[in-house]
Amino acid sequence: MVDKLTPHLQKQSTYFREPLHVGLKLAVTLRFLATGNSYQSQQYSFRAEASTICKFIPEVCKAVIAVYKTNIVLTAVADASYKFPSVDIGAEGGASDGGTWSNCSLHDTVEDNRAGVPQPEPLPNDGQPVPYHFVGDDAFALRTWMMKPFSHRSQILRERIYSYRLSRARRVMENAFEILCQRFRCFFTTMQQNPDTINLITMCNRGK
Structure with a gap:
């Protein structure tokens, strides 16, 4: 996954600081997705500031979607293999x-x-x-x-x-x-x- 996501996530080095490694960003994102733990708890495990984590997790999610996306539409449809060929994102919670x-x-x-x-x-x-x-x-x-x-x-x-x-x-x-x-x-x-x-x-x- 790191190799596929690197072109989408790799930042350029600057005189002031080196960018975070793509593998670290991916590891933090996968840990968050798997556990649902807060950004604050993640910063102690990976030594990355919570303010930085909250910025790159959406970037990593966007990259994953761009690399692994299929067909994203509205409402959830599952096939016989327990996969979601179509999903609904953002509908009002009170809607039937x-x-x-x-x-x-x-x-x-x-x-x-x-x-x-x-x-x-x-x-x-x-x-x-x-x-x-x-x-x-x-x-x-x-x-x-x-x-x-x-x-x-x-x-x-x-x-x-x-x-x-x-x-x-x-x-x-x-x-x-x-x-x-x-x-x-x-x-x-x-x-x-x-x-x-x-x-x-x-x-x-x-x-x-």
């Missing part, structure tokens, strides 16, 4: 899942068939092509490409089976977030940074 989804750019690209969703493929041991779908909960509006469980209580047997199996598919999303938080424990804490820095931290973590 369905409202956030309806207002995000990914929703519009899916509606217009511009999202790059794979073509229908047969299921194992079957020759009938089946289209790919997004799986959501009851907060999302039903579409031809969006599957959601039945919401009424008096479900017949086949409806209960469908809702149960769909819920198992939705667990992938829940597990993906759990894996993300367990790996980068800064998401278990209340982040004290400004919103722009939090957006950078979130985008930096999403693909790792």
Whole structure:
């Protein structure tokens, strides 16, 4: 990672001082992302001033995004490999899942068939092509490409089976977030940074 990030982070030496090594900046940033500890606690471990740390952590996050980025849009979508091909950064905390989804750019690209969703493929041991779908909960509006469980209580047997199996598919999303938080424990804490820095931290973590 240091070799890939050096062109983006390396500072020039001056007459007054030598710049911090890229490896040190990366180590401090990864430690912060993994623990969520304050900048003040980091300065004693790495011998770098907290005022300096707060400046270069956003820079490192930007560099990581630039080097390792894929497709960043709005709202979180997880695939079967627990990866986030699309994420929502910066939506209002009080907004509902369905409202956030309806207002995000990914929703519009899916509606217009511009999202790059794979073509229908047969299921194992079957020759009938089946289209790919997004799986959501009851907060999302039903579409031809969006599957959601039945919401009424008096479900017949086949409806209960469908809702149960769909819920198992939705667990992938829940597990993906759990894996993300367990790996980068800064998401278990209340982040004290400004919103722009939090957006950078979130985008930096999403693909790792």
